[in-house]
Amino acid sequence: MTILGVALLALCTLIGVFLGDLLGILLDVKANVGGVGIAMILLIAARVWLLRHDRLGHATKLGVEFWASMYIPIVVAMAAQQNVVAAVSGGPIVIIAAVGSVTLCFAATALLGRIGGRPARDGAEVDQAGAIIAGETGETNATTNAPLRPSTATRS
16 A cells, blocks of 8 residues: 555665665765665665565555655755855865766766667567568558558649
């Protein structure tokens, strides 16, 4: 049920915020460092673990998947609470770190896309798609087995 998904999200959020605060203390930063991201990673890991151990019923699965899909709005809402002006006034290292992390994420996404490869295309499927794009209907003349072309005659 959805309430179990909310409970799991709340638990992951509490643990993530705690770990983010702890990381901030370790880095000597007076802020939560990555607590929301940690919480979302925990939510995804908890969902996968529950699925593998068959402890996630259908209704609970829907609730967990609903909250897992809310990743972007939750991150935006939590980031709105951060003091961005104070962070940027701390020096250019913040901007360098931001640009570097975005560049690294783009590069990792491209690399994973290349590693994953693309599914092999069936030659007949490609030929059929090319014929459709060329305007052929896929129908053939029964006597010559040649593809029928659409009529080019114009009506007057």
